[in-house]
Amino acid sequence: MLSSFFGGPDRLTKLANNSDQSGFLRELASTDIFVLSVPFDTNVDPESLTEDQLRKIIEDSVKELARNDQGFKPFTYRTSDVRTLPFFTTQKLATKFMQSYVNRVRRIIPFRSLRLQGDAIPSIMDVADRWLLNSETKHEVDVTSSLQALFRALRKS
Numbered sequence: 001m002l003s004s005f006f007g008g009p010d011r012l013t014k015l016a017n018n019s020d021q022s023g024f025l026r027e028l029a030s031t032d033i034f035v036l037s038v039p040f041d042t043n044v045d046p047e048s049l050t051e052d053q054l055r056k057i058i059e060d061s062v063k064e065l066a067r068n069d070q071g072f073k074p075f076t077y078r079t080s081d082v083r084t085l086p087f088f089t090t091q092k093l094a095t096k097f098m099q100s101y102v103n104r105v106r107r108i109i110p111f112r113s114l115r116l117q118g119d120a121i122p123s124i125m126d127v128a129d130r131w132l133l134n135s136e137t138k139h140e141v142d143v144t145s146s147l148q149a150l151f152r153a154l155r156k157s
Helices: 011-016 022-031 051-068 092-107 118-127 145-156
Strands: 032-037 075-081 083-088 114-119 129-132 140-144
Touching: 022 118, 022 145, 032 075, 032 118, 075 092, 083 092, 083 118, 092 114, 114 118, 114 145, 118 140, 118 145
Parallel strands: 083 129
Antiparallel strands: 032 083, 032 114, 075 083, 129 140
16 A cells, blocks of 8 residues: 555555466455446547537536436457456546546547446456556556456356
């Protein structure tokens, strides 16, 4: 905990980089993680908008994100035909990813960040081929496909 306070990796990230896969899986199952959702697609280039159009999109996004009657669909992105699901150990790292991603794709994206118990991951992670812990941050860890399969199997038993 102290190392994450000073900008170092948190316990889950340290365990993900450790050879003890069982330690990572136990920690993941008992830790809160953050996943992203985009409840609707704006896919708008902000440079083509007037100030009033941009303001309207922001207002509509805030109203839509405040609604609680929508289903949850995890945000994924593609790189080289691989669908990647980013998830995060802290809200701060999720926010860094959102900023980085929006700047990279140069689109308006109404992200919503949701806190989940780690043991819920198998129920949502089937939408992706790849799990990326703390994506696009200095604490990024690619969760191997064998580790994903092991985690799913352990959670089913």
